[in-house]
Amino acid sequence: MTLEIISFVVFALLAIASALLVITAKHPVVSAMSMIFHFFMLAGLYLTLSAQFIAVMQVMVYAGAIMVLVVFAIMLLNLGDEGKLRSGFNFRKLVAWFLGGALAVQIAVLLSNGALSNTAISEKASELGTAQVIGGELFTNYIYPIEIVGILLFAAIVGAIYMAKKNLPTEE
Amino acid sequence: MDSFLYILALAGIKLGIVFTLVLLAAAALVYLERRIAGIIQDRLGPNRTGPFGLLQPFADVTKLLMKEDIVPEAANKKIHGIAPIITLGVAFVVYAVIPFGDYILINGEKIYMGLATAPDINIGILFILAMTSVGIYGITLAGWSSNNKYSLIGGLRSAAQMVSYEIAMGLALVGVVMLTGSFGLSDIVRHQDGWLWNIFTQPLGFIIFLTASFAEMNRTPFDLPEADAELVGGYNTEYSGMKFGMFFLAEYANMATSSAIIALVYLGGWTLPVPAETLGLEDGSVLLGLAQFVTFIVKIFAMTIFIIWVRWSIPRFRYDQLMHLGWKILLPLGLINLVLTAVGIKIFA
Amino acid sequence: MLTDFGIILLFLIISVLFVGAGLVTAALLRPSRPNPVKNSTYECGEHPWGGSWVRFNPRFYVIALVFLVFDVELVLLFPWAVVFKDLGWFAFLAMLVFFAVLVVGLAYDWAKGYLEWDKPSPQTPKLEDLVLPKKIFHKQQKDS
Numbered sequence: 001m002t003l004e005i006i007s008f009v010v011f012a013l014l015a016i017a018s019a020l021l022v023i024t025a026k027h028p029v030v031s032a033m034s035m036i037f038h039f040f041m042l043a044g045l046y047l048t049l050s051a052q053f054i055a056v057m058q059v060m061v062y063a064g065a066i067m068v069l070v071v072f073a074i075m076l077l078n079l080g081d082e083g084k085l086r087s088g089f090n091f092r093k094l095v096a097w098f099l100g101g102a103l104a105v106q107i108a109v110l111l112s113n114g115a116l117s118n119t120a121i122s123e124k125a126s127e128l129g130t131a132q133v134i135g136g137e138l139f140t141n142y143i144y145p146i147e148i149v150g151i152l153l154f155a156a157i158v159g160a161i162y163m164a165k166k167n168l169p170t171e172e
Numbered sequence: 173m174d175s176f177l178y179i180l181a182l183a184g185i186k187l188g189i190v191f192t193l194v195l196l197a198a199a200a201l202v203y204l205e206r207r208i209a210g211i212i213q214d215r216l217g218p219n220r221t222g223p224f225g226l227l228q229p230f231a232d233v234t235k236l237l238m239k240e241d242i243v244p245e246a247a248n249k250k251i252h253g254i255a256p257i258i259t260l261g262v263a264f265v266v267y268a269v270i271p272f273g274d275y276i277l278i279n280g281e282k283i284y285m286g287l288a289t290a291p292d293i294n295i296g297i298l299f300i301l302a303m304t305s306v307g308i309y310g311i312t313l314a315g316w317s318s319n320n321k322y323s324l325i326g327g328l329r330s331a332a333q334m335v336s337y338e339i340a341m342g343l344a345l346v347g348v349v350m351l352t353g354s355f356g357l358s359d360i361v362r363h364q365d366g367w368l369w370n371i372f373t374q375p376l377g378f379i380i381f382l383t384a385s386f387a388e389m390n391r392t393p394f395d396l397p398e399a400d401a402e403l404v405g406g407y408n409t410e411y412s413g414m415k416f417g418m419f420f421l422a423e424y425a426n427m428a429t430s431s432a433i434i435a436l437v438y439l440g441g442w443t444l445p446v447p448a449e450t451l452g453l454e455d456g457s458v459l460l461g462l463a464q465f466v467t468f469i470v471k472i473f474a475m476t477i478f479i480i481w482v483r484w485s486i487p488r489f490r491y492d493q494l495m496h497l498g499w500k501i502l503l504p505l506g507l508i509n510l511v512l513t514a515v516g517i518k519i520f521a
Numbered sequence: 522m523l524t525d526f527g528i529i530l531l532f533l534i535i536s537v538l539f540v541g542a543g544l545v546t547a548a549l550l551r552p553s554r555p556n557p558v559k560n561s562t563y564e565c566g567e568h569p570w571g572g573s574w575v576r577f578n579p580r581f582y583v584i585a586l587v588f589l590v591f592d593v594e595l596v597l598l599f600p601w602a603v604v605f606k607d608l609g610w611f612a613f614l615a616m617l618v619f620f621a622v623l624v625v626g627l628a629y630d631w632a633k634g635y636l637e638w639d640k641p642s643p644q645t646p647k648l649e650d651l652v653l654p655k656k657i658f659h660k661q662q663k664d665s
Contacts (some may be wrong), residue, residue, distance in 0.1 A: 003524070029251060029316070034307065047526050056298040057596055064305025069585045071309065072544040075316050075328065101657045105235060130294060131355060135600030139612040146597065150619040153590055157626040161587040161635050183528045187535060245560045246572060257540045264536035268529040287532055293525045298599065305592075320562050321573040331583050335588040349602040378615045409563055413547040414547030418540060492638035495584075499636040503591075507624060510598075511617075517606065518613060 009050045015041035028074045028163040032067060039063040186287050190267050197472075198424040199229040205424075205480050212484040236417035244318065244410050251317035256411070257416035259310030263425040266303050269296040269311055270432050271358045273442045273464035282334030285461055286358075296357035300433060301338070304388055307426075308334050311390070311397065311407050314419070318410035326406025329491065330397035333387055336498035337394075341384035343506030344377040347513040348437055361441030369440040376509040378438045379500050385430045389423070392483040396491055406457065431475035435468060439475070442468040583635055593622050 018041060021034035039062040046055035128134075138146055203218070203226065210217020218225040243249055273285035308331050315327015348370055349355060352363045364370055371378045387394040398406030405411075408419050435441055442464035444451070453460040489497070562569040601608075601616055630636050 003527075008526075027248075029248070029313070033251075033254075033309075033313075035647050036306070044530075052293065052295050052526075053298075053600070056295045056302050060298065060305055061300040061592060064302055064308070065335075065589045068305075068331060069582070069589055070310060071312060072328075072331070072585045075312070075324075076579060076582055084653055128515075131600045131603045132294075132353075135602075135604035136607065138597075139601055139604065139608055139616065143615045144614060147615060147619060149597065150594075150622040153594055154622045154626045154629075157587065158589045158629060160590065161583070161630060161633060179524055183531060187528070187532055190532070191535065191539070237543075237550050238552075239547075240552050240554065241547065242555070243557055244562045245557070246562050246569070253544075257537060257544075260540045261533060261537045264539075265529065265533045266557075268532045287528050299529075316574075319573050321564070324573045324577070328577065328581050332584045335585060339588065339595060340589045342592075343598075346595070346598050346602045350597065350605045353603055353606055355599070355603060388639075403562070406564070413551055414544055417547075458544065492640045495636065495638040499587075500631065503627065507620070507627075511620070514605065514613065514616075518610070 004048050010042045011044035011048065015045065029071070032071050032074055035070070036063050036067050039067070049129070053131040053134055092103065110127060182283070183287070190272075190287055191264075193272075194264060194267055194425055194428065197428040198329075198421050201424040201427055201476055202229040202232065202420075204477065205483075208477065208480045209484050212481070231416065235421075236414050239413040241413040241415060242410075242516070245319065245386060246319040247410060248317040248319065251313050252410070253415070255310050255314035255317060256415045257310075258313065259307065260418045260422040260425070262303055262310060263422040263429065266300055266429050267432075269293070269299045269357060270429075270436065271361065271375060271442065272468055273461045274358070274362075275456060276461040278459055282456070284358075285465065294354050294356040294359065297349065297355045297360070297437070301342055301345070304334070304341075305338060310422070312410065315397075315407035318383070318407070320410050322403045322405070322409045323407050326397040326399075326403050326409070330390055330407060331388070333394060333396060333494060333498070337384040337387035338497060340380050340498060340502035340506045341388065343503070343510055344381040344384065345437070346376075347374050347377040347509050350510075350513055350517060357436050357441070359442060361436055364440045364451040366447070367440070367444045367445075369438065371438045374438070374513065376507070376512070380506050380509065381438065382434065383497070383502060385434060386479070386482070387494070389426050389430050389479075391423075391427070391479065393486045393489050394494060394495060399488060401488075424447035427476055427479055428472065431479065432468075433474045434475050439471050441471070563643070580638070587630055587635065591623075 015038055018038040019035045022038060025031040025034060039058060042077075043055040043058040046052075046058060075133045184304045206228065207217040207225070218228040221231045243252055268287040271284065271286035275282045275284045277283075284424040292434060312327045312331040315323040315325070315330070318324070351370065351373060354360065354363075360370075386392075390397050394454070396406075397403075398408065400406075408416055411419060444463055444467055448455065448460055448463075451463070453463060562573075563568065597619070601612075605613075
């Protein structure tokens with residue numbers, strides 16, 4: 001048990017630190033790299049919950065695929081240092097502060113209700129975290145959501161291509 | 173027996189062994205590559221440093237250590253320095269889930285021959301796929317941070333090529349996972365015991381995986397990221413001294429990794445060619461463990477020699493051909509392989 | 522289970538330390554004699570023309586987009602594959618439908634030409650395009 005708590009604290013602190021670095025770093029590439037590091041720390045947090053499949057998926061999809069997209073965007077666009085950009089997005093700042101505040105209130109309410117006080121990991125957790133259990137559940141009880149996800153992904157392909165179309169030089 | 177110190181000591185010993193193995197393998201591969209290239213090109217290759225030139229890799233490392241480290245003025249120096257560390261770190265960490273044998277019984281306790289290959293970690297293959305996808309960053313950042321046009325093109329090419337082939341690679345592995353019902357590499361190997369190698373049951377998957385492996389390693393015929401004829405040195409144009417050495421080492425470490433994975437997933441891994449009982453070896457004995465280890469190493473070396481052979485025999489693809497092969501040939505083939513495997517399992521099992 | 526992953530973490534830390542140690546050793550041993558020409562960006566010996574941090578071909582970005590979608594589909598295939606043998610025909614057929622959607626997505630990309638990369642169109646020189654006047658050319662042919 002102690003090992004779980006120690007690793008939780010370490011991963012959580014590093015996750016917060018890297019998340020702060022994401023928004024404070026001057027250079028977008030440094031931001032992207034701290035975000036990758038942050039995703040690794042999240043994977044570590046999943047591991048402390050015995051969810052090894054989710055942890056690896058976290059690294060594979062977020063750190064391995066989504067961040068490739070972000071890094072490509074940074075490298076292909078080369079907007080340079082953030083300092084060079086105009087920092088006059090007051091409306092966005094307002095929305096960001098509002099959303100952040102809402103999240104803080106939510107967490108405060110949850111904490112005061114004692115909803116998060118039961119932190120003990122279930123005995124079954126280490127069994128539930130394996131891919132076998134997840135697969136068994138997904139493809140028996142949750143088969144229709146999976147189909148809908150498939151269609152959603154198809155929509156994503158078409159949508160992504162449509163968005164990217166404007167940027168591509170037309171053939172001949 | 174289950175104390176923290178015991179676990180730590182065991183982990184320490186395993187870490188030491190695996191680390192030494194990886195470094196030795198990389199050194200051996202550097203030597204092999206140069207000698208085999210020599211033979212194929214009808215020349216001798218390095219043969220002066222030590223007997224048969226065996227000390228050549230160590231001479232290379234000494235030379236690289238003594239070389240000046242040149243970082244271009246225009247580069248992003250921090251990221252330029254971090255990139256080789258990422259590349260090599262990722263190349264090493266994959267070995268954590270590779271089983272070098274089954275297990276050895278010492279004082280009635282099962283000791284698994286691998287760093288994290290105990291049965292309760294059953295995500296071996298996924299871990300490798302995840303690490304391969306993270307390995308993209310090392311090369312991409314190296315190319316970008318150098319602020320050199322060749323490097324940038326090399327880095328971007330490498331990233332696009334690796335993501336393109338990762339899908340085909342994953343699809344090929346899905347077929348194997350379907351047969352085995354587990355992601356654990358040890359389980360996959362045990363499933364192939366008695367010459368039931370996956371290369372026979374998944375021949376199409378094997379070809380897809382092999383091709384994708386070449387692309388993931390950035391080796392000929394897919395070495396577009398460092399195509400010396402057009403990109404000078406690709407992403408490592410602006411690297412010199414030990415930083416270049418790190419990329420060099422990572423390339424050979426990756427080659428050993430890929431060979432090990434192919435051997436484990438498709439060539440029966442550490443399963444012995446004859447049943448252990450015929451040889452009179454007890455289950456869990458040290459001798460059996462050693463025999464499995466030797467079998468595995470032999471398979472890895474056979475595979476690496478094949479990879480080197482291909483490098484010195486086949487010319488480089490063009491980039492559009494590479495993308496065509498990845499998306500329009502390997503990906504559909506992977507899907508076909510998957511459906512065939514699924515139907516096959518449903519009919520025969 | 523956590524201890525096993527701890528070992529992986531330990532291995533990662535040790536390999537990073539090893540790389541760091543290698544770089545530090547090199548830093549102690551190697552000479553350092555920089556000069557402006559040596560430290561300039563390599564461009565085949567010419568003075569570098571501008572930086573390389575410019576806007577680049579967005580085709581790479583499209584590839585990454587398509588990859589992301591297929592990666593997510595792959596991630597959904599893995600838990601299916603691992604329990605495949607225990608599942609009935611219904612789950613099998615349901616997955617075939619999922620699969621078909623995936624294939625349609627691929628076919629869409631293919632048909633729209635987004636998997637296409639620019640191909641070189643090599644120009645084979647013809648006899649008429651030769652710089653040499655024909656008379657000299659034929660004379661040369663005769664001589665050789």
